[in-house]
Amino acid sequence: MTYEMVIGLETHVELSTKTKIFCGCTTQFGGAPNTHCCPVCTGQPGSLPVLNKSVIEYAATAGLALNCGINTQSVMARKHYVYPDLPKAYQISQYEQPLCEGGWVELSGGRRINLTRIHIEEDAGKLVHQGGAVFIDYNRGGVPLIEIVSEPDFRSAEECTEYLEKLQTILRAVGVSDCRMQEGSMRCDVNISLRPKGETKFGVRAEIKNLNSFTSVAAAIAHEFDRQEELLSAGGAVEQETRHFDADTGETSSLRGKENADDYRYFPEPDIVPVIIPEDVLQRLRDGLPELPDAKRERYISALGVPEADARLLTKYRKVSEYFEAASEGCESPKTAATFMVTQMFSLIPTEAERENWSPAVSAAQLNELVKLLEGGKLSRNIAKRVFSQMLETGKPATDFISEEDMAGFDAGALNELCLRAVAENSKSVDDYRTGKEKAIKALVGAVMRESRGRANAIEAEELLKKIIAG
Incomplete structure (x- = not known):
């Protein structure tokens, strides 16, 4: 049986604001571990978030550039999960009322990849594995993100990489992110399932998390296609799960069962009022698009x-x-x-x-x-x-x-003299040109240019040489 892949992408992009989404800490890349953080972005008891206005404007600008509809009112939400890089045990994100909905990215063949939504959220910290131990750096925690969620419109790894390259170019052009994948400011989750060709029903998907290069995206898709195809061809079933891609081996491996929205227990963030974008602000952003x-x-x-x-x-x-x-x-x-x-x-x-x-x-x-x-x-x-x-x-x-x-240029008489000399002294090149070897004329032009110390016009020299050879 022949299978086709069905792919959707979730692309996380760090915004180029100077400070984090809910506090005044710097978003600058690097720095000594745990020096770019404060009680707010490390979730200390009693600290309260204050939403960064620039994050809203950057995210709305990205939505406009990607043909989205912008919701003039949106709501922040708590997304609950327990993981060491998230000290609050929940992430402030968006759920039912995101900032941007719809939109598309057009590929080179004219086919559109449709977007579901773009929402804003905070980034988590980073786990650092050294010598068998795990350390946590919270510098990245609280850096503002947009998550760009596509429809499951991709059918090949090539389409995925072209889409990501286009996203990167567009977001850089409008100035909302540097999209440096090597620094983690653009990362991608790949949702992939297989189905028999001609089938319209989706198969069971696996999600491959945190891919940080175009090469890794393509390699992870290739391996996951082979893995799922082998399972299905042998009569097995694909499990809905989250998987990790190892760039050294080129293989994916199981991390955990894939969560559903219910598992995250979303509810509106009580510490942040609804986000309202006045129409005049939205028009200013629209007019400011390059x-x-x-x-x-x-x-x-x-x-x-x-x-x-x-x-x-x-x-x-x-x-x-x-x-x-x-x-x-x-x-x-x-x-x-x-x-x-x-x-x-x-x-x-x-x-x-x-x-x-x-x-x-x-x-x-x-x-x-x-x-x-x-x-x-x-x-x-x-x-x-x-x-x-x-x-x-x-x-x-x-x-x-x-x-x-x-x-001073180059005298026409001097050019004629050099061309005559080149023809007289390079009989083999002249014979080659006369027998149909067009490239032979370049050797004669080269001789003229050397004699003129580069001052002659190469185009004029070539035309004159052809006339001389033609007699």
Whole structure:
């Protein structure tokens, strides 16, 4: 029998507020264990939570960016469970009246993944396993989260990873989270079940908790599909349970039976009044949304002439796209600025963290100046590339590396002479080109560029060489 997988995702995203959701402790990542906490976020008797207004605005902004409906009144709730990283023995979350409902994320093929809800809640502490002992760090406890719950619309691991990448890009673009999976500020729970192909009824699901990389999500889904398929094919049954994924072995293992909502004994949080968002505040948040990554990418491609692959790189991080727009402002061909960034800058700024915090040695204004010199015919492309490399090494402007000779261009008569010489001295390349080997012309262009010390225009040289060879 052939089975298909049915997957829903619950994605936990830490919000980029300066302080925690119910107290004034910092949300800064790291720090010595148990130094970013207070009686409120460690659940000491007599302490009372005060809801952080910024958390509501950040969460509503995320909902608007993800096409959700925003409930102007929502209610906080207590979710009860006993675990060492939760000192109160309950988590303040939302249940029956979440902040955001509905919404969707559109995948590359145009298919929409529907969202059930987005609600706000507090993060728990972190268990640290060392030498057979377990320590608890409560620094993360009380950091504000949004939980983005999808419908069970996924049918492959590839769809899941694309969805998560889109979520990450959108939430970074609107400024509500850095979504750094390596720091735990974006984590994912995968709910997966199998059913015979053609069947409409859902199977029994297992939940895989706290996956913190796209690679882990894909590997956990692959292993869980194989595990459940083997069970069902042998006539067994899948148990509803929570499972752990081990990135070292690539396997999932049972943690505990999966809880239902009744097990958490939800009830409205008595220490926090209902959350009300005035319509004027909601409109301000709506008006403040920036251009979202998909729309920006399409504009770069259709209006600015940037190749699709480059446009995807330039829109992945907000600071990168802001830099590109400043660097290409007023240019005849914004594609030129994009090419400099993708071919030369990205190789020097290779990691995701570096691109997220984009701060290259060359300012956007300096790149803009270089592109305009190139477009104005003041520099050849080869000289511009050489100058840009020097700019990247030093942080100095283009004018510090351009001589009068560079700016003088290259005389047409001198170019003709160099092309004639290249044809005369490279007979094999000429013969190869005449027999249909198109790439052979590049060797001749290279010879011209070497002789001109990069000052000749490579495109003009290629056209002239072809004319000379054609006779």
